[in-house]
Amino acid sequence: MVLAVFCVLSLLALSSGVLVFVVDSMARATFCLLVSFLAVAAMVLMTGLAYLGVVIILMMIIEMVIMAVFMVMFMMNPAGLMPMSMFHNTRGAAVISGLVFTGLAAGILVVDWPQRRGAPAPDPTVALGEALMGGHMLTMMTLGVTLFATIVATVVLSTGRGRYDRLGDDLDAERADDPTGGGVGR
Amino acid sequence: MSATTLLLPALMIAAVWFLAALDGALAGRAAGRPVGPAAAAVEPVRATARLLVGQRRSTLAADGLLRWAGIASLSVAAVLAAAVVPLGERPLVDLSVGVVWFNAMEVVAWAAVWLVGWGPNGALSLVGGYRFVAQGLSYELPHMFAIITAALAAGSLRITDIVDAQAGLWFVVLMPAAFVAYLLSAAAMAFWGPFDAPVARDTAGGAGSELSGVDRLLFAGGRRLLLVAAASMAVPLFLGGGHGPWLPAWAWVLLKTAAVLVVLVWLRHQLPTIRMDRWAEISWVVLVPLTIVQALVVALVVLARGGM
Numbered sequence: 106m107v108l109a110v111f112c113v114l115s116l117l118a119l120s121s122g123v124l125v126f127v128v129d130s131m132a133r134a135t136f137c138l139l140v141s142f143l144a145v146a147a148m149v150l151m152t153g154l155a156y157l158g159v160v161i162i163l164m165m166i167i168e169m170v171i172m173a174v175f176m177v178m179f180m181m182n183p184a185g186l187m188p189m190s191m192f193h194n195t196r197g198a199a200v201i202s203g204l205v206f207t208g209l210a211a212g213i214l215v216v217d218w219p220q221r222r223g224a225p226a227p228d229p230t231v232a233l234g235e236a237l238m239g240g241h242m243l244t245m246m247t248l249g250v251t252l253f254a255t256i257v258a259t260v261v262l263s264t265g266r267g268r269y270d271r272l273g274d275d276l277d278a279e280r281a282d283d284p285t286g287g288g289v290g291r
Numbered sequence: 292m293s294a295t296t297l298l299l300p301a302l303m304i305a306a307v308w309f310l311a312a313l314d315g316a317l318a319g320r321a322a323g324r325p326v327g328p329a330a331a332a333v334e335p336v337r338a339t340a341r342l343l344v345g346q347r348r349s350t351l352a353a354d355g356l357l358r359w360a361g362i363a364s365l366s367v368a369a370v371l372a373a374a375v376v377p378l379g380e381r382p383l384v385d386l387s388v389g390v391v392w393f394n395a396m397e398v399v400a401w402a403a404v405w406l407v408g409w410g411p412n413g414a415l416s417l418v419g420g421y422r423f424v425a426q427g428l429s430y431e432l433p434h435m436f437a438i439i440t441a442a443l444a445a446g447s448l449r450i451t452d453i454v455d456a457q458a459g460l461w462f463v464v465l466m467p468a469a470f471v472a473y474l475l476s477a478a479a480m481a482f483w484g485p486f487d488a489p490v491a492r493d494t495a496g497g498a499g500s501e502l503s504g505v506d507r508l509l510f511a512g513g514r515r516l517l518l519v520a521a522a523s524m525a526v527p528l529f530l531g532g533g534h535g536p537w538l539p540a541w542a543w544v545l546l547k548t549a550a551v552l553v554v555l556v557w558l559r560h561q562l563p564t565i566r567m568d569r570w571a572e573i574s575w576v577v578l579v580p581l582t583i584v585q586a587l588v589v590a591l592v593v594l595a596r597g598g599m
Contacts, residue, residue: 132357132409139402156388156448163395167431170401170424227385287572288565 111151118144126192131176139169156230299383300370306519307512310552311335316526317485317560339512339551345504350411352500358410361403362506365513368399373520375450379533379541382450389450390442393524394435397480400517401427404482404489404498407510411501419497423489425567426479429574430486434476437469439588441528461531465592468585470529472578477521477555479570481514490514491564522551 121140128134142165150158192198226232238245262269271281316331326334349355375382375389386392401424408420442448443455444465453462463470479486482498490497499510526532526547533540565573 128353132354132406136357136360136402136406155386159386159388159391159395162582163391163398166395166398166402167427170405170427173405174421174424285568287576288569289572289584 107151111148114144114148114151117141118148131180132173135169135173135176138172139165142169153225153229154233157233295383299373299378299554302378303370303373303516303519304312306523306548306552307515308332308335309549310515310519310556311338313553313556314559317556336432336535339508340420342508345507347400347504347506350413350501353412354410357406358506361406361408361410362502362509362513364399364546365403366509366516367567368396368403369513369516369520372396372517373523376520376523377454377527377532377540378544379539380451385449385451388448390438390448390453390528391451393520394438397521398427398431400480403513407502408489408498413501415494415496416498418494419489419491419500422494423498423568424484425571426482426486426489429567430476431480433472433557433574433578433582434480436579436586437466437476438524439474440466440469440582440586443586444589444593446593450527454527454534457531458534461529461534463529463531466529466585466589468581472582472585473525474551474554475578476550477518477525478558480521481518483514483518483555485503485562485565486547486570487559488564488567488570495536500506518555519548519552522555523548525551 118141121137121144124137125134128137131272143162146158146161149161150171152158266284268276270279271283273282312331312335315334316326316328319326319331323376372393374384375392377385382389392537404423405420407415408423410416410420441453441462444462445453447453447456455461475486478484483490488497490499494500499507502510523544526544530547530551531543533543534544
């Protein structure tokens with residue numbers, strides 16, 4: 106039963122992943138990718154990592170909807186109206202992916218998998234978090250704040266309108282000069 | 292499939308009927324044509340029957356598959372989200388990560404409404420779909436902070452643990468700002484007034500403008516199912532779940548859910564539709580800091596009680 110569910114999910118993940126490159130519309134491509142990710146999330150759930158699996162579902166849905174907006178905005182073929190190819194460097198990509206697949210598949214078959222020692226952890230998510238970050242929590246926290254600061258800095262540097270455009274050279278304007286109004290009445 | 296599995300959708304449909312009847316009665320009163328309780332109760336049934344036999348509209352160069360996916364996933368996600376809400380002592384499925392599961396199922400609405408807007412190849416429906424994505428980006432962070440504050444106070448993501456933690460004090464007393472943010476986001480996620488800009492009249496019905504017949508029934512019904520799911524989740528998160536004197540737990544859950552629904556319907560008739568640009572700024576400038584401070588206060592309370 107578990108094997109059957111796993112096979113169905115992996116087939117779904119692979120086939121919808123392939124469909125991303127087959128379909129002719131950005132909207133369909135985005136949601137094919139979402140189906141692929143959801144199948145992977147279901148497989149994570151099968152390993153007992155409830156929190157990680159559900160968070161993958163949550164994040165992937167939000168992410169793919171936002172990505173659909175950007176794909177439609179920036180890609181050449183928004184709605185399948187103008188034919189375009191989703192392929193670049195097909196020959197090189199085929200060689201690379203073939204090699205990677207062979208390597209990974211060989212790894213599965215060749216590696217001498219260890220026998221289970223001890224009992225499974227009561228909460229696998231906690232155990233995984235400890236294993237990944239146990240001794241490195243400070244590093245991870247610093248990394249998180251650094252990444253967030255980078256995002257904020259990038260937005261600040263790339264925005265076309267800064268506070269001097271909004272509030273005047275001395276930052277003393279009564280009301281901010283914004284192209285669109287907001288709800289707080291600034 | 293056991294009887295309790297079927298009970299949940301049946302209860303939700305009954306709640307949708309209650310919601311639609313109340314909404315119709317209030318709309319009739321506001322329009323100066325008051326309808327009696329019996330007429331208001333029959334009207335949703337009649338509207339459903341009319342949509343069931345109505346012809347389905349098709350548009351030129353529509354993406355039927357995506358439109359169908361959007362329409363279908365809205366109702367399915369609403370029922371799946373409600374599956375972790377305790378109808379009394381226990382929910383249908385008592386997940387250890389119930390809060391996150393509820394959150395994951397409700398964001399399906401983002402994909403669903405965008406797809407319904409995109410599918411028919413119509414300008415107005417597309418505007419509605421994009422409006423909902425903008426609305427989602429605005430309500431989602433305050434919403435997440437609000438529900439995670441309830442989980443923080445209980446020290447668990449399991450809904451039944453959160454209900455148990457409210458045996459003495461309902462979380463609405465401990466975290467009023469989180470409750471208000473949750474109520475607003477509950478209306479926003481079901482694009483229910485004042486957050487109904489995605490299906491507003493200025494775009495001839497927005498995301499749902501090209502839908503008719505069964506499609507419209509499923510879309511409008513799915514939206515109300517989602518509102519019912521969100522309203523019923525407010526009960527275990529903030530209103531003490533099944534806790535209460537005299538009555539059994541299930542009766543309290545039903546009563547409290549009905550009360551939240553009445554508040555949401557009443558709000559819709561009190562407030563005008565809010566524009567996306569206004570709501571985005573209110574949400575990011577007021578609600579996000581407010582809910583973060585609320586989470587901080589609750590975290591300090593938990594620490595002072597010696598939790599964690």
